[in-house]
Amino acid sequence: MDIERIRAETPGCAEVVHLNNAGAALPPAVVHDTVVDHLRLETRIGGYEAADAVADRLTESYEVLGRLVGACSEEIAYVENATRAWEMAFHAIPFKPGDRILTTTSEYASNALAFVQAAAQYRVAVEVVPDDEHGQLSLEALAGMLDDGGVRLVAINHVPTHDGLINPVVEVGRLARAAGALYLLDACQSIGQLSLDVTEIGCDLLSATGRKFLRGPRGTGFLYVRRDVLEDLHPPFVDLRAADWTGPDSYDLRPDARRFETWERFVAGQLGQARAAAYAMDIGLPAIEERVLALGAGLRAALAELPGVTVHDRGLRKSGIVTFTHADLAAAEIVGLLAERRITMRVAEQTYRYDAGRRPVPRVRASVHYYNTEEELDHATGVLAGLLG
Structure with a gap:
């Protein structure tokens, strides 16, 4: 991996030490240019005409995202963000009273709210x-809960937003498939930092975002829907992109995953997200994963040596997300002081969580990416040591 070239292609690297990639990564210049060039085309000839002019590239974008996750293009839907992608999948499932939904202690708040809604609406x-002793989802407990029967859906995150955990998603897939349960994976924090293959994982549905580790534009995301389950899923709402109006009181849904799309979309963003995916694949997702996890481990070890600092990450495997607290300084204060020195970290949000009783204290979240350098991490921990001292 040519880090110098990658950093030269990332203008933001000259501005900040960016350790908020779990929020929004610095995009490569080529992604920025892809978005801006299309916006300029829209100003010159009009939005509809500009979309017509890039129709082939829009079609190709599905193939690119399919290759990114090991799917075919017909199994990919372009959606404006990961939350909407996840919601479109979840609310398409035909739940019945008494169905069981299994999730993990670290599930995202938006997803948990949908669970609450479904429990009230469908009586699921x-x-x-x-968790197991390592802090990740317990496979033994999951197997037992699946054996009890009645599980309609297993819905978990791949990488939580508030610690370094990587959930054992392949093993979860094997258990869910054996039990006949649908498997919905939220990959918003793993897409772009880990190498993903939906066939290996065994998920039926996967939601992802463009803005985080994939290094795409904000306002972009996508949904994978396995072809074998597509016909059993009815989108929560449809428009003329998702279906054909065949009569006054009838319509036919599209036969592919684009039944989960809406006709109006951020065309420049769709092109930019596909360019970001192609950029990542040109580098190589296995190489990206290896570097991100190594940088995360190095930062985690350096922070653990600072007086008063507690690192909170869990799991047998840990991602590029590193979280910590200090005995005397609040997380928001640390993040603010670092921002003044052009080092970007973030406070892990303290919304209610299924494990909130165990970990109620806000923490600092530092999330590395492959364009970060060991020297940047040394600088960040050195500055932090001075602030904490």
Whole structure:
């Protein structure tokens, strides 16, 4: 991996030490240019005409995203963000009273709110799979809960937003498939930092965002829907992109995953997200994963040596997300002081969580990416040591 070239292609690297890639990564110049060039085309000839002019590239974008996750283009839908992609998948599932939904202690708040909504609307049961001794989802507990029967859906995140955990998603897929349960994976924090293959994972549905580790534009995301389950899923709402109006009181849904799309979309963003995916694949996702995890481990070890600092990351495997607290300084204060020195980190938000009783204290979240350097991390921890001293 040519880090110098990659950093030269990332203008933001000259501005800040960017350690908020779990929020929004610095895009490569080529992604920025892709978006801006199309916006300029729209100003010159009009939005509809500009979309017509890039129709082939829009079609190709589905193939690119399919290759990114090991799917075919017909299994990909372009959606404006990961939350909407996840919601479109979740609310398309035909739940019945008494169905069980299994999730994890670290599930995202937006997803948990949908569980609450479904419990009230469909009278389904939402059950949280406990953690194992490493802090990740317990496969033993999951197997037992699946054996009890009635599980309609296993819905978990791949990488939580508030610690370094990587959930054992392949093993979860094997268990869910054996039990006949649908498997919905939220990959918003793993897409772009880990190498993903939906066939290996065994998920039926996967939601992802463009803005985080994929290094795409904000306002972009996508949904993967396995072809074998597509016909069993009815989108929560449809428009003329998702279906054909065949009569006064009838319509036919599209036969592919684009039944989950709407006709109006951020065309420049769709092109930019595909360019970001192609950029990542040109570098190589296995190489990206290796570097991100190594940088995360190095930062985690350096922070653990600072007086008063506690690192909170869990799991047998840990991602590029590193979280910590200090005995005397609040997380928001640390983030503010670092921002003044052009080092970007973030406070892990303290909304209610299924594990909130165990970890109620806000923490600092530092999330590395492959364009970060060891020297940047040394600088960040050195500055932090001075602030904490």
